[in-house]
Each structure stands twice: as C-alpha cells, then as structure tokens.
Amino acid sequence: MSQTRLRSWLAAVIWTLAGVGFFLTFFSGGGPEGLASDSMRHVAGAGAVAFGFLGYWLALWLTRQRQGRPPAVDERDLQVSARANQATLVVVLMVIFTFSISLWTVYESGGQVPVGWMWFLAYGSVILAFVTSSVTTLILDGRMGGHG
Amino acid sequence: MGEGVVRNQIRVLRFQHGEMTQQELAERAGCTRQTIGALEQGGYVPSLALAFRIARAFGAGVEDVFSFTPME
Numbered sequence: 001m002s003q004t005r006l007r008s009w010l011a012a013v014i015w016t017l018a019g020v021g022f023f024l025t026f027f028s029g030g031g032p033e034g035l036a037s038d039s040m041r042h043v044a045g046a047g048a049v050a051f052g053f054l055g056y057w058l059a060l061w062l063t064r065q066r067q068g069r070p071p072a073v074d075e076r077d078l079q080v081s082a083r084a085n086q087a088t089l090v091v092v093l094m095v096i097f098t099f100s101i102s103l104w105t106v107y108e109s110g111g112q113v114p115v116g117w118m119w120f121l122a123y124g125s126v127i128l129a130f131v132t133s134s135v136t137t138l139i140l141d142g143r144m145g146g147h148g
Numbered sequence: 149m150g151e152g153v154v155r156n157q158i159r160v161l162r163f164q165h166g167e168m169t170q171q172e173l174a175e176r177a178g179c180t181r182q183t184i185g186a187l188e189q190g191g192y193v194p195s196l197a198l199a200f201r202i203a204r205a206f207g208a209g210v211e212d213v214f215s216f217t218p219m220e
Contacts (some may be wrong), residue, residue, distance in 0.1 A: 002182040070171075074179040074194050144181075145191025 003063055003072035004080060005141055010059035011134035019127045032116025042119075049123050052130065062128055064068030080144060084137040091132045152218040154193045158184065161206045161213060176205035 001009075025044040026035075035041055065072045101120060107113045162168045168182040178201055179194075186192035188203075194202065194214075198209075203210045 002180050005182070049203065070175045071178060075195055075198060076182050076183045076186060077180065143191065145186030145189040 002077065002141070003065070004077040004137065007059060007063050008134040008137040008141070010063070011056055011130060014059060015052050015127055015134065016047045016053035018055070019050035019052065019124075019131060022123060022127060026116075026120055031052070032114035032120060034117060034118030035114075045123060049126060052127060056130065075143075076144060078138065080137055080140045083140050084133055087136040087140075088129055088133040091136075092125060092129050095128055096121065097128040152216055154214060154216055155190070156187055158202065158213060158215045159188045161208065165206060173205055174203070177201040 022045050025041055025048060026032075029035070029038060029041045063072075103113050103117055158173070162170070162173060170181045170188075174181045174184045177198065179198055183192065183194075183198075187194060199210050199214055203213045206213060
C-alpha cells in the first residue's frame, strides 16, 4: 500500500472517530442550547478534535519517508492530493454555506441564533475537511489505479 | 482534455527485460510501484519527465514505450 493510501486510510479512521466523539459530545448534552455555559462539553468537544490532530500527527510520523528507501510519494500521488484538495474545498464550502443558510432560515423570525451552533460549525468544519480529504484521496487514488 | 489516448508497453517490456518487477522498475524510474501498476492498467498518464525515466530504465526511447493515438 502506498504512503498516500495508507495515510488516507489512517486519517479517515482517526477523523471519523474524532467526528463521532464530537457529535456525541455536542448532541448528547442538548445540542447548542446551554453549550456556552457548559465547560465540560467544551472540553470534551475540543478533546475530540485534539484527538484527531494528535492521531493524525502520529499517523504522519509513523508513515514518514525512511532514509535509504525508494520515494514514498511521486507525481501521481501529488496529482491525487491536488484533486482531493480541490474536491474538499468545494464540499466544505457547500456544507458551510448550506448549514449557515439553514441557521438563517430556522432562526430568522426570532432574530437570534444560539451561539452553540457557531462552536459546532467551527470545530465541525475542521473535522469535515479532514474526513472529506482522506475519503476523496482514497476514491481518486483508486480511480487512478493506485490500489494495486 | 481528451484529444487522444496514451498507451504504453510497460508490461511487455518488463517481461522482455528478465521479468523485471514493478518495484524494480519503479526504483529505476524514481516513482512508486503503485504508479507503475496504474500505468500498466491505463489509469494514469505520466508526465513527460517520468515517461523519459521509464524509457531509459528499459534502455529504450520514449516512443518505444509510449504511443499516442489522436481522437478522430
């Protein structure tokens, strides 16, 4: 398995776990309502994201290029990454737009949005970006014959 | 852009060169084994630089390894 593919699998698993933890933290405690005054949920949610970053950093370190080994990444990997990043940008922008406009639609008449949704959007967009990037990398790598 | 199809003879040439493995060719050409596999499957079209490196790994010219068929 290539470095690109291995890293993408690891990233997909790590960030999916982080995402599940984040969602459970956010929604099990009542969603956006009361989040601002619930420091335990803040810490737990941020902890899920920290788990994602630490796990991802560890995965990058474990799969690093070793001295004396053939190149772990080449032009095809860079092309796959570039296309995956383009796709990720579009997906994240679309989700953020849809989510934001949905908040507007739901809370327009009241004139106030629970601030917890902003927290959810901030952390959630980070997790979404990593999950989308790793999954699209796996899909594109497979389409470009990289699963062999 | 889709102006044509690039094909290659990498698999044939590997076997003509003492059944060279994909890994051996990848190391000689400075790419990954997965890219050699992708090239053989027709899933990837290499850069000109990589095409030259692969051809040189076989001691051949680029047009002995790669061919281009324009779309009609």
